[in-house]
Amino acid sequence: MKTTHYAVHRRLATSAIVVALVVLGLYGLWRLPVDYLPNITYPLVKVQIKWQGATPEEIDTNIADPLERLMSTVDRLDYLESSSIEGMYNLNVYFEYGANVDIAFQDALAALTRAQQHLPKDIEAPYVYKADPSQLPVMQLTVSSDRWTAVKLRDWADHWLQDRILAVRGVAGAEVVGGLEREIRILLNPAAMEKHQLSLDTVIKHVAAGNVEQTGGRVTVGPKEVIARTMGEFTTLEDIRTIVVAGEGHRKAYLRDIAEVIDGHEEARLMTRFNGRESVKISVLKEAEANTVRTAEAVRRLLGELKAELPEGLQLDYVEDQAVYVKQALAGVRNAAVAAAALLIVVVYLFLGSVRQVVVMIIALPLTLVLNFGLMKLAGFSLNIFSLGGLVVAIGVVLDNSIVVVENISRLRRAHPNQDASGHAVDATTEVGPALVAATLSFLALFVPFLIVPGLTSLLFRELILVIAGIVVISLAVAVSVTPMITATLFGGKHQQRTSGWFEHLFARFTEIYGRVLEGIIGWRWVVAPVFLLVVAMAFALSGRVGGEFLPLIDDGRIIVKVKMPTGASVSETDRALRRIEEQIKGDPLIQSAFTLAGGYVKGLTTYEVANEGQVDIQLIPKAMRTISTEQYVARLRKVVGQLQPPGGKAMVRQMPIKGIHGMQASDIVVQVRGQDMETLADLASRTSRMISDLGRFQNVLVSMDLSKPEYQVKVDRVKAAELGVQVADVASSLRSLISGAVATRFRDGAEYYDIRVLVPEERLTCRQDVENLTLTCAQGDALRLRDIATVVPASGPVEIIRKNQVKQITVEADIAGGDLAGAVRELRRALDGLERPAGYLFDFGGRAEMMADMKKTVLTVLAFALFFSFIVLTVQFNSLKLPGLILGSVPVCLSGVVFLMLLTHLPLGATVIIGVLVVVAATVNDGVLLLTYARDLEAHKGLTPLRAVVDAAKIRLRPRLMTTVTTMIGFLPLALNLEEGGDMLQPMAVAAIGGLGMEMLVALFLMPCMYAIVSKSSTQIVEAKISATKVQSLENC
Incomplete structure (x- = not known):
């Protein structure tokens, strides 16, 4: 090969190029961002609208209906999902994978703009943003104090600590939850308002009009311009209390006459504690391109510096720090890689028996990995659990090409001891070069589907796949250039005998025995093939017992x-x-x-x-x-909590799923009961819940909502209201403002502003009669009570209304009490099929069950495309249909090893397993190409019969084939043992790979030669095709 000839004969130039690439690779490693997961961009846009005091039904009717009708028309929409709860509406707009997120965001924004004219006027401004897993908090901390009030604590967190955290490089935002937000409250007295004939609107107008600071214009005074300003802002609470709200002269009514003005706080709707102490939680969000570890460490440094400035009695604690777990998880995978590399070198030394040849491998291994870091930087990847997992996977195959080259160089050196080292290096590499290229292309073809198949599974593993592909390509380049160059340099031209030792003698004996056994097995080839088919049938029968899930839970x-x-x-x-x-x-x-x-x-x-x-x-x-x-x-905790079940309620303990992946919910099963009528839905969901509980396989069964939320329904007498000039909308608006409060204006305290809220205090609204006595205003300006135009009826309504694609749904969640997710889903589907339901109502699965179903489709598609592309590459390589069919036909036998070992280790089949499966397929293709290519060469150049050629080729290629398979298995071993933090995600992949590779070894050693003998259609017996003793000795020495 020209590349090999150049590298061997121009060693200094080659070394200079390698050094330059190594420097670039190390620079890329230094600049790579560090994160737990790849930077996955979900085509998801979220809309959040707050409507103070609105019920779920009001929000569903007035916001969800008009907005979702228009949002459903955007291009490349996948589905809509919304939630309406008291005072808040949330809409998730999911687009097809592959859609441009920026364009999707603009389309969703345009739809929202068109819908706004149909939305209520008193809603808060809609908040629209693109969803991104990197927006999950990189750190969560709490602030607590045994001296401060909840109001002061929240105010300090909002206006002092938050501002300083936002100034840290890489921080995109800081969300504050807990405590009590300060606000000035004007607590109305309905009886006093009625006495002075005052309505809420009148009070609000007077308060707002009394709090004005406005520029009047410029006044020229001599050579200067002076600004005239009206300074009418409130500076004290007394300024608010003395506002005139009614009357004139001595009969004036002040605000203090009809209301109490206090420096208070919002209604306490959330309570937060950390380790039993009342606290405020701050979630720190990083910028999309920022490094998780560096951002979190920068925030930690800031907080360390601020400790000296903290007020006395204030305490900062960390709830969660992603940097800590990311570093532990990545260190665990890194240690697995180091352990795999060390074991790899030991195995290579045992097989090669030469320190110098091991030195070649020691140089080739880190060189390949370092060069790959440069490619990762160019591709915009990060160091995460998947990209590092790709490195660990690749460690097992990174030396395959170099092993084949070094072994072939050694064989030629023993066969032609008088030839110089450079000649050995060039000739040996040229001899196996085409087979290496074909095997590498076949390997890469297996991973091409991940680039073309859409879906979350493909998106999640893209970095891992591309890292493996990059390393394999680099390993090929190193094998045909650097490896022969170093070999020629180290061996100088003198023949070095293989180090004699126990392993070498043992392997020589093993090779001899293997040759005789293989000859006997090929004689029974028509029996051997059905035996392997029986193994496949057993694996298929047992596959149903192997559990299934999307991604394993992490022991974090x-x-x-x-x-x-x-x-x-x-x-x-x-x-x-x-x-x-x-x-x-x-x-x-x-x-x-x-x-x-x-x-x-x-x-x-x-x-x-x-x-x-x-x-x-x-x-x-x-x-x-x-x-x-x-x-x-x-x-263990479930047993404790089980004894603390609240009366009429439920307490559930769950392990949290991995963060940052859409659809990964805490519950194992989510059944979506879908239809339009809420009462029918509630009844069907209740029956579904009872049915799931009765199955006995599930626990923590929970219905997302019911219709028993108590409420007062105000029914307006339209005739009476019309006579008094009152619209139904006026009644609804006044009622919401009186009970939930209306912000009249803002109070300035230093540099901060606080809402001034007007409302009837909660203690004055303790029964239905208090609601009926609320004061409204008629068209003539006179005050009237709500009971004059409406009746207040006790009733009940939904807590939350969930919709998917504009269809209402109630979810029933459950956890598995035993067994696996896939088996539980199958059993539940059968049970749901037998549950009677009204026409137009249906069941669907969401959460992890839905993700698992999508994963299965993606995996089968990827595997089908992988085998197809491999078949095309092999057909081009062999110019034959038989040999590609022979190689790929043995893949099911190899995959049976995956089923057996997964069943033995009680690990479920998940998304990561597909990587192990593809590695097994790649090893099968690689071994098949090397074996059959050499067998055909022996037929063409030595004149051997097909049977004799395949036996001799199997013996000659025994050492490199065993080395590549064993080293690949060794590469997976540390991950399979899962001894380090962060290995849970990749353990099923490693176990699947080891099981498949173990079976692949048997296939490569015995089944593939038998199948070659069958397809060759040769009737020549091996014993009749004996070769001369010299030739036999020559081949066995190889």
Whole structure:
């Protein structure tokens, strides 16, 4: 090969090029960002609209309906998903994978603009943003104090700490949750308002008119211009209290006559604690391109510097620091790579028996990996669990090409000891070069489907696949250039005998025995082939017992205890239930921290306010410091929490799934019950919940909503209202403002502004009669009570309304009590098929079950394309259809090893397993190409019969084939043992690869020669095709 000839004969120039590339690779490594997951850009746009005091039904009718009708018309839309809860509407607009996120965002924004004319006028400005897993917090910390009030604590976090965190390089935002936001409250007295014939609108207008600071214009005074300004802003609460709201002269009514003005806080709808102390939580978000580890460490440094400035009694604690786990996980994968490399070198030394040849491998291995870092930087990749996993996977195959070259050089040196080292290097590399190129192309063809098949699975593993592909290409370049150059340099031209030792004698004996066994097996080839087919049939029959899931749970110590009280329960009731759980886990040495949220739940970046829900987020101590796994601790905690079930409510313990991947929910199963009528849906969801519980395989069964949220429904008498000049909309608007409050203006305190909210205080609204006595205004300006034009009726309504593609749905969540996700889904599907349901109502699966179903489709598509592309490459290589069919026909036998070992280790088949499967297919193709190419060469150049040629080729290629397979298995071994933090994700892949490669070794050693003998259609017996003793000795020495 010209490349080899140039590298061997121009060693200095080649070395200079290699050094330059190494420098670039090291620079790329230094500049690579560090993260846990690849930078996955989801084609997802989120819309969030707040409507103070609105019920879920109001939001569904007035916001969801008009907005989703227009949003459904955007290009490349996949589906819509929305949630309407009290006071808030959230819409997720999912686009097809591959859609341009920026264009999708602009399309969604345009649809929202068109819809705004149909939306209520008193909603807050819609918040629209592109979703990105990198927006998940890189750090969460809490601020607590035993001296400060919740108001002062929140105010300090909002206006002092948050500003300093936002100034850190790489930080994109800081979300503050908990405490109480300060606001000036004007608490109305309905009786006093009625006495002075005042309505809410009148009060608001007077308050707003009394708080004005405005420029009047310029006045020229001699040579100067002077600005005239009206300074009418409130400076004290007394300024607000003395506003005249009615009358004149001595009969004036001041605001203090009809209301109490206090420096207070918003309504307490969320309660937060850290390790039992009331606290405020701050979630730090990084910029999309920022390095997770560096950003988190920069925030830590800042907080360390600020400790000296903290007020006395204030305490900062860390709830979660992604940098810590990322570093531990990446260190675990890195250690696995180092261990694999060390074992690899030992195995290579055993097979080659020469220190100098091992030196060649020691140089080729890190050189290939370092050069790949440069490619990763050019491609915009990061160092993450998947890209490093690609490095570990590639370590097993990175030396395959160099092993074949070095082994062939050694064979030629023994056969032609008088030839110089440069000649050996060039001739040996040229001899195997075409086979190496074909095998590499076949290997790469297996991974091409990941670039063309859409879906989350393909997107998630793209960096891992491209890293493997890059390393394989570089390893080929190194094998045909640097490896022969170094070999020629180290061996100088003198023949070095292979080091004699126990392993060498043992392997020579093994080769001799293998040759005789293979000859006998080929004689029974028509029996051997059916035996392997029987193995495939057994694997297929047992495959149903292997569990299935999308991605394995990570042993990172994150646990959630979720509490759902009866519908209508107050925040304080929910908080009491959570406090009982806190008392039980207090002092547990395995728990590092516990963060409690009462009155809501967290989903993604959003904290939802739901009074009857709450959660305790538990973080265990690091994996290395505990003797039990997160899964085992969850099982133990479930027994404790099971004894603390709140009356009429439910407390559930779950291990948290991996963050940053859309659709990964804490619950194992999510059944979507879909239809239009809420009452019918609620009944069907209730029956579904009971049916799932009765199956006995599930626990923590939970219906997302019911229709029992107590409410007062105001029914307006339209005739009476019309007579008094009152519109229904006026009644609704006034009622919301009186109960939930209306912001009249803002109060300035230093550099900060706080809302001035006008409302009737909660203590004056304790029963239905208090609501009926609320004061409204008629068209003539006179005051009237609500009961004059409406009746107030007790009723119930939904807590939350969820829609998917404009169709309402209720979700039923459940966890698996035993077994695997795939088996549970199959059983549940059969049960749901037998459940009676009205026409137009259907069941669907979401969450991890839906992701697993999509993963299966993607995996089968990828595997089909991979085999197709490999067949095309092999057909071009051999100019034959038989040999490619022979090689790829043995793939199912190799994959049976995957099933057997996964079943033995009780690991489920998941998305990562496809990588192990493709490595097995690649090894099968590689070994097949090397074996059959050499067998055909022996037929063509030595005149051997096909049977004799395949036996001799199998013996000659035994050493490099065993080396490549064993080294690949060794490369996966550290990940398969999962001894380090962060290995959970890649363990199934490694186990699958080892199982498949073990079976592939048997296929390559025995089945493939038998199949070659069958397709060759030769009737010549091996014993009749004996070769001269000299030729036999020559071939065996090879």
